Amino acid sequence: MADVSLKKRIWGWYFFDWASQPYNTMLLTFIFGPYFAQTAAAQLMAGGMAETAAKAQAQALWGYGLTVAGISIAVLAPILGSIADSSGRRMPWIWLFSAMYFVGAYALWWTAPQDFSVLWALFFFGLGLVGMEFATIFTNSLMPSLGPKEELGVYSGSGFAFGYVGGILSLLLMLLLFVSGDSGRTLIGLEPPFGLDPATKANTRAVGPFSAIWFAVFMIPFFLWVKETPTNTPRLRYKFGKGMKDLKQTLVTLPQNPSLLAYLGSSMFYRDALNGMYTFGGIYALGVLNWSIMEVGIFGIVSATSGALFCWLGGYADRAFGPKPLIVLCCFILMGTAILIVSLSPTSAFGIQLAEGSNLPNILFYVAGMLIGAAGGVLQSASRNMLTRQGNSERMTEAFGLYALSGKATTFLAPALIAVASQVSGSQRFGVTPLIGLFAIGLIMLVWVKPDGEVE
Template sequence: MAGISQRKRIWGWYFFDWATQPFHTLLLTFVFGPYFAGVAAEYFMTSGLNEQAADARAQSIWSLCLTVTGLIIGFGAPIMGALADTAGRRMPWIFGFSGMYVIGACALWWTFPDGSTMWPMLIAFGIGFIGAEYALVFVNAQLPSLGNQAEVGEISGSGFAFGYVGGILSLIVMLLFFVEQPNGRTLIGLSPVLGLDAGQNEGTRFVGPFTALWFAVFMLPYLLWTRDTRTAPRGKGIGDALGLLFKSIKNLRHRLSLSAYLGSSMFYRDALNGLYGFGGTYARLVLNWELVSIGVFGIIAAISAAAFSWIGGQADKRFGPRPVIIVSIWVLILVCLTIVSMDRQQIFGIPLPEGSGVPDAVFFVCGALIGGMGGVLQAASRSLMVRHTDPKAPTESFGLYGLSGRATAFMAPALIGAITALSGSARIGVSPLIALFLIGLFLLRWVRAEGDSETWTVSSR
């Protein structure tokens, strides 16, 4: 890394968040997810279901996709981290999973509005999502090398804030030049650019290739400035990697704080991912918003996320990550209670006049809080993990962190799918997220604010 300053390394690391954020902003939450939900609901209505049943079925198959990919990510991430640590290299893995990201995103172009390609497109989305999450394991593991314990909270928060700015700009570009309104025009009254056919939703479907292109271009600063921080190999092959992983899991019995933290984050991050995965589909299926409205909602949420992530980083630097996490979870619990208690006819049981704009205004506020507190929660969580990290095997440590965040990643979508199916309501289906947040909050009682990284030496004997 001769000739590359620490400041450049940090900025290169920030650019990974900038490059990858559109997968979450454009594909998971605000454009492709709601578009897919609308396509699926229309398909099921043409098959004979009424609107409420079709909406519930659409949400159920979206939850199935997130459940399956969550299982694959959860059980694969720690193995991938251990493999990288035994070899002492990370960049080859980042390259490989970046390829999955690009292939999966590009393929979403073929999500036709008649619903004929629903299942292949769910598979394509899953491939891209798995690639994005696996690459993140290795990139997160570079955080300890970018600063000391007093600095990593601010670096983590700034990285998330920078990434959210990228998400905002990518969403603005899509809304201004590509995503069609019902009249076939974009937000500024243009036909979708590049000669795309609004009648076939080609402007909206371009979100997949656009996300892949954005990633390919903006990964360049990361690849140029954030080189591999090689460590001495600790073995080779999958056997040694699994041995290292099982040893790490076994040693958790000596580390109450880390064990409690991994358990806590397993639940509250799963709930947060559930909000991200179903916020846009809720707006589409429950509030009947058009994609452009969901996109504007996304811009507000992303701006809030960028601002709050930076503020959260400063709060982390002053108070530490644990109190920042606690405040964020309580705010998100209140948001979930509001969402579950509201539809177009009422809010908290209070009837609303027909055509009332109250649900729309309230959900815009909820979106700002989801984006803002979600960004703060993710940044502070990454910072607290650094305080529990083995400096000799950071990828292995963040593999365990990835496992805690993804081992039950199937739970939120599976519970949402089950409750949606049982209740026949996409609104009520979101309610399990409240319980997941509360469990995560309860387990934080046993987490040390300063972490327990010093116990690695003892537990590794």
Template sequence: MTDKSLKRRVWGWMMFDWASQPFYTLLLTFIFGPYFASVATEYFAAGGLDEQIADAHAQSVWSFGQSAVGLFIAFTAPFLGAFADQTGKHMRWMYVFSLIYVMATYALWWTVPDGSTLWISLTAFCIGMVAAEYGLIFVNGMLPSLGPADEVGKISGGGFALGYAGGVVALLIMLVLLAENESGKTLAGLDPIFGLDAESREGTRAVGPFTAIWYVVFMIPFFAWVKERPVAPKMGGMAAALSGLWASVKSVARRPSAATYLASSMFYRDALNALYGFGGVYAVLVLDWSITQLGVFGILAAISAAVFTYIGGLCDKRFGPKPVILFNIWALIFVCTVIVGMSRESFYGIPLTEGSTLPDVTLMVLGAIIGASGGAVQAASRTMMVRHADPERPTEAFGLYALSGKATAFLAPMLIGTVTYMTSSARLGLSPVIFLFIIALILLRWVKPEGDQATWDGSSQP
């Protein structure tokens, strides 16, 4: 492969992150998620429930949908990855899941305000999320083939950085031109474009088709430039794939570095996801932020993520992924510690003057750190997984990685909910996340910086 074609393949691979990031930025976090919650609340309230109970029902429905997706992916991802490696047909799966993703996200347009399509919309969102996560497994599995080992960290960081940049652009477009607020205007004070009816929330509902069209357009470089290298399919089909998967699971148990890395990443990724989800809740419940402030918070965090994830990729190339992971986990512990001690009225027991902007400014800064460290640690984690993956079965390895990321997805929300209930404080409810990060740090002590590269390079099976 020539240098030019390899560079195009790398850029095509990174464009997946740009194309798919709006699902997480627009649908999961800042636009569709809050809109779905408001529609669900109105739907349950119309059924005779009071506002507080309707809010709880809406949150439960949204949480249940994501929990179901997480469990489904956790139990199916390793098998799917093993089968893909066995057959050697990765791109064929990418076409299938891309089609499902586009159809499911476009269908979110029909999430009408009266809630009559509530369950259909939730199902469509969950199907789209499964397709997005499956696509990510196959894309991650391609990472080892994109360059030499010392370049993988830079490539991984560049992909995540490009994805976060895409999320910023997509969020700006939605906030400025499409998503209407309570007054029917966008963030820029405009009517939603294309004559969309603000009263029917068509500007906000357009996030579904917008996300689908964005994906179709920006996946063109991926499918045009990421050519699958010819690989002879292995004999045995699904039975052989399952046998190989079981052998891989047993081999992980005999490789302390791989086993402790998967366990550590299980805890810190769970904590990070909880921190992502809690940031907006904390801002609303503790600091009484408006939707506009949340939008600015999201844009700032995403810009920070794009810049520092790229820098993290350079550091990954220079120092390796483990130091990058360690540094950023410590940064996230610092963020959580500050949040736990801060409220609208005081900062670690020191009273604040009425109307003080210190909490707002502090949370904005912390949001930038969350974006920067969260992006960097995710990119470095992908590189570290490459160092522990069998070069002959990379997609299977990332299927196991997906399993470890979803196996305890319930843990952080459960701990936060329990502590919040016991203390009656949304602020103190975040404290368990600190302990999850600390557990991850302890486990990382047994993770070899070079992973299992020596094992694979020596052609010896563990």
């Protein structure tokens, strides 16, 4: 087979973001997440629970499910990364985790309200989520091989922007062709295709198979064009013992790299807060502002469009100023956005009662969505590039495994805190207040992070 050009390799790497983004956009945030909360709440109310308590409990169940998935990723990420680096092979792992993504997403079709199982819905969603996260770790570790260090910020931003465009297009297709409103018709007035019955939520549950097929189709350019860079060292078999030994050595020497250690700690908190925003944004709009899933989907398009634009611009800002200033700015913007979200209810904003029928809360939530899309996208892009400056270039999969560990070691924290706060307060609004504190901790720890790492 002829050698693949560098340009094709870069575009193939971009296509992973395009292929995988629907899991975040449609399953985690804007369609399946709200559908799970709506269906679980209805089941609880059918069992005699009051509406407000049922909505809070459904949000808590979603949070606990994500907690379990987050712990699984935190435990395994650095181990698998170290084993991959020790063997010099990443692509077989990407194939394995891609299969988990496909199976987990596709199985969400079997979550009809009539025989809805919270346990099985969370299990298959978690399976796909773990697959997506691990595949991301291994594809991110290929980034340093795409070009010189000063260009990686542009590649990271452009990749995220391309992914957001994929998320927008997939979400738009779902809203135009599948998800229906109260009338039983889609956004453009069509009946859902293939005889999908809105009464059984088949048109909404189709988001699972749709996301799985989307992923399978658009991973083709990645697997065709992205090849592992040959090394001068002989490839080893996947030896668990050597991988664990190398990981232990990395952990033992980690305090000797205080900038990387501080960065892992900082990103652990601010990325957890961001994931909490993504995870519960749609559920919040559905439960607090009483939006429909179609309205949440439109909100998602607005947010993702903002993310695509600003990720692309952020990549060039990263090249000009470096990733650290962007991370700081985005954390401040997202803290303010979290405060804005907590202040909103259908009848008030910032604690001020509004005239009956006021549309201001909805408008402000759209503004919040645009800010989350913009600042959240740039934050992820800049953070990914920041790690390439902090980690060991020869053990980048392990570095991204530690990065995932730092993110997932507390990824259960935001959902767990939101779950507990929602359950204790009985309010979805006050349930999301822990995110503000998580962003603040992340910002404080950034003080000890050197922009270019520990330069020898």
